[in-house]
Amino acid sequence: MTAQKNKVSILKQMQKKKHCYLFLAPFFILFVVFTVIPVLMAMGLSFTFYNVFETPQFVGLKNYIQMFFYDDLFTKAFANTLTMALFIGPIGYLISLIVAWSINELSPALRTVLVVLFYAPSISGNAYMIWTLMFSGDAYGYLNAWMMNLNIINEPIQWLTDTQYMMICVIIVSLWMSLGTGFLSFVAALQGVDRSLYESAAIDGVHNRWQELWHVTLPSMKPQLLFGAVLSITSAFSVGDVCINLCGNPSTDYAVHTLVNHMQDYGNTRYEMGYACAISTFLFLLMIGANSLVNKLLKKVGD
Amino acid sequence: MKVMKVFANQSRYARSNFGGIVNFLVLTLFAAVVALPMVFTVSSAFKPLEELFVFPPSLFVKNPTLNNFAGISSILRESWVPMGRYLINSVFITLLGVIGQVIFASLAAYVLAKEVFPGSKLLNKVIVLSLMFNGTVTSIPTYIIMSKLGVVNSHWALILPACASSLGLFLMKQFIEQMVHTTILEAARVDGASELRIFFQIVMPMCKPAWLTLIILSFQALWSNMGGLYIYDDELKTLPYALQNIISGGTIARSGVSSAVALLLIIPPLITFILSQSNILETMGSSGIKE
Numbered sequence: 001m002t003a004q005k006n007k008v009s010i011l012k013q014m015q016k017k018k019h020c021y022l023f024l025a026p027f028f029i030l031f032v033v034f035t036v037i038p039v040l041m042a043m044g045l046s047f048t049f050y051n052v053f054e055t056p057q058f059v060g061l062k063n064y065i066q067m068f069f070y071d072d073l074f075t076k077a078f079a080n081t082l083t084m085a086l087f088i089g090p091i092g093y094l095i096s097l098i099v100a101w102s103i104n105e106l107s108p109a110l111r112t113v114l115v116v117l118f119y120a121p122s123i124s125g126n127a128y129m130i131w132t133l134m135f136s137g138d139a140y141g142y143l144n145a146w147m148m149n150l151n152i153i154n155e156p157i158q159w160l161t162d163t164q165y166m167m168i169c170v171i172i173v174s175l176w177m178s179l180g181t182g183f184l185s186f187v188a189a190l191q192g193v194d195r196s197l198y199e200s201a202a203i204d205g206v207h208n209r210w211q212e213l214w215h216v217t218l219p220s221m222k223p224q225l226l227f228g229a230v231l232s233i234t235s236a237f238s239v240g241d242v243c244i245n246l247c248g249n250p251s252t253d254y255a256v257h258t259l260v261n262h263m264q265d266y267g268n269t270r271y272e273m274g275y276a277c278a279i280s281t282f283l284f285l286l287m288i289g290a291n292s293l294v295n296k297l298l299k300k301v302g303d
Numbered sequence: 304m305k306v307m308k309v310f311a312n313q314s315r316y317a318r319s320n321f322g323g324i325v326n327f328l329v330l331t332l333f334a335a336v337v338a339l340p341m342v343f344t345v346s347s348a349f350k351p352l353e354e355l356f357v358f359p360p361s362l363f364v365k366n367p368t369l370n371n372f373a374g375i376s377s378i379l380r381e382s383w384v385p386m387g388r389y390l391i392n393s394v395f396i397t398l399l400g401v402i403g404q405v406i407f408a409s410l411a412a413y414v415l416a417k418e419v420f421p422g423s424k425l426l427n428k429v430i431v432l433s434l435m436f437n438g439t440v441t442s443i444p445t446y447i448i449m450s451k452l453g454v455v456n457s458h459w460a461l462i463l464p465a466c467a468s469s470l471g472l473f474l475m476k477q478f479i480e481q482m483v484h485t486t487i488l489e490a491a492r493v494d495g496a497s498e499l500r501i502f503f504q505i506v507m508p509m510c511k512p513a514w515l516t517l518i519i520l521s522f523q524a525l526w527s528n529m530g531g532l533y534i535y536d537d538e539l540k541t542l543p544y545a546l547q548n549i550i551s552g553g554t555i556a557r558s559g560v561s562s563a564v565a566l567l568l569i570i571p572p573l574i575t576f577i578l579s580q581s582n583i584l585e586t587m588g589s590s591g592i593k594e
Contacts, residue, residue: 010421017420019498024426027411030467035433037448038441045444052447099333102326114330115584116577118337123572125527126543127565129550130344133558142343145359176337181470181520181587188587209322223591230434230592238439241531245547260439267443268532276443283440291435 039284046278051271063278074279076254077262080167081237081283084258085290087171089236092178093229099179100186101213115187122180129245131173135159160247163255170243170256178235182228189221218301225301229294237287240264259283344569347562348372355559371563378549378560386545393542396461397525403466404521405514412475413506417488430476431592433469446532460533461541465525471517474590478513479506481589512582519579523572542568 014021046063048056067074103114121128134142137158144156159165193216201216218225240260243249247256250265259279267276342362347355349367376386414420415427438445445464449455454463483506491501507514529543546568550561576583 014421017418020414020418020420020423023410023414023498023502027407027467027472028426030407030463031433031469033448033452034445034464034467035438035441035469036429038444039436041444041447042441052450095333099330102330112580114334115580116573117334119576120341120569120573121337123523123527123576124565124569125523125572126529126547127344127527127569129547130340130562130565132550133347133561134340134343140356140358140360142360149359176340179337184583185587185590188584189591191584192588221591223593224587226592227434227590234435234437238437240439263443264532267446273443273447280440280443284436287436287440288432 042277042280042284044277045274046281048274050273050277052273053271056274059274063275066275067278067282073254073257074259074262077257077259080255080257081239081259083167084171084174084239084256085233085236088174088178088239089232089290092175092236093182093232095175096179096183096228096232097186097225100183100190101217103187104190111187115184118179119183121177122183124177126241126245128173128177128242131169131176132160132246135169135246137161161252163253166247166251166255170239170246173246174236174239174242178232180231180235182231185224185228186221189224190217193217193220214301222298222301225298226295229298230291233290233294234287237283237290259286344562344565347559348566350559352559371559372567374560375549375564375567378557388538389540389542389545392458392539393526393528396458396465396528396541397522399458400462400465400525401518401521403462404468404471405517407466408468408472408475408517409507409510409514410502412472412479413502415472416476416479417483417485427476430469430473434473434592438464442532449533454533456534456536456539458534458539461525461528461530465521465528468521468524471521474516474520474586475510475513477589477591478510478586482513483509512585515579515582516586519572519575519583522575526572527568 045056047058047060049059049062050056099114099118103111106114136142136144137156137160139145139148139156141156141159143159144153147153148156157165159169197216197220198212201212206212206215238260240258243251243256243258243261249261251257260283263276263279263283266272266279343360346362346364348371349364349369351366351368351370354361354365415423415430446455449460454460487505488501491505496504527543528541529547530540534540546561546564549557549564
């Protein structure tokens, strides 16, 4: 009886708020089609063999067993992805925060110039391809030319095909582009910190800038810290195009082959959609896991 | 106690000269590293052929020329598809995608920020969750869906997902939550204004910084979209795709032309960002994720 009543009252509420659903519809229909369904589909298809042309066949955990125990390239891609994420994520995040903090008290004009300068690489799209000229393997590559000219090296280094240097090149280019939306969020948050908080903190015995940063500034920009963390974790785990565009596909010895590359290799080249979806599900869980872990850590800021 | 007034608006503590200098040096170093490739791009774009071959490469151009920009179209002529075609494609997907994103995301953001209705809590959570992964992860199932819908190999494959970017919705929602007061909306309702009218005549004018931000962010994303997995016909591809082809042609002789294309690609999003950066920073002020 009460359940039925509840149902009726929910329906009535929905009726009353009809305009809400109308306003939501255009966005959420597309959102469901291009975000929600793909996530569910990836999970579902990861338990199947599917080549797009025939109906999917249920194969249980076979894809996952293959992935974790027999696919050496997956292991390599996973290790590469973790290495990149561990460097690009935290370092990119810290650079964003440090730069935002150190430009915060400059004069507004100078601050604007620097914000534009630091933010520019992240909106350059695939213009980061100009780094291929920097790292070019012949003597005309800028880096090689300078180092040879300064007698640091005698012959050109194959930056983008020598397995020793490829990873560091990808990380450098990714870091170069890492001051994006999160960085802007930090800049804005620092500008918005309530000045009176500093004065009361000074009375409460905060003596230097470091204490001030930890006890006043960071806690009051916690929401932006979380937002920035989410964005940098997400992008740190999805490095893929940079590797292909800098080092080729496949890269020498798969030295910068990432999970995204591996997934697209199976999905878009071999049409083994089931397996590709298993990789995609794994990557999805990895990102969500890293995000919730970091969120827990960030909640401790200022405690 | 002597207080240093090195910086614009504060000095609560005696700040050591040392700290200020370290700060300045670190910042200069960072700025130089970030700027270096960009300076190179600009100078290479204007270098004549013989200067591209100077060893070691010089940071600045001595005799600037526009030959590299002229070279773009002659290289693309060899590849069947004229430059203009790529440009039109990029402009088309960018324009429709930006309009769709701003209108759809703002409509949804408004009710998510200001109304409580069955399902509103769930949707708010779903949006935050969706910030934690991106379209790259789901590109395989998305591709399958697009091929079922018949939009693969058409511009819609790039436009439609861009309209439903959750980052835009999130930023808009946070802004409306903090900047638009419910009392104003109530007053308008008492006066008998329709919801659509409230949205267009009250909410949107108050949220100019937020929708400018949405315009800029979706513009940046769409403008740099290569078409990648979803588009395979050359004449449907976009400007960044042309850039990729020219650069991966990769010889030093082409580095001038490559830089010219890179420059042309960066300039539109950069200028729009510079013009609207104060609005964007205002929007970002409310961007945080509340626990």
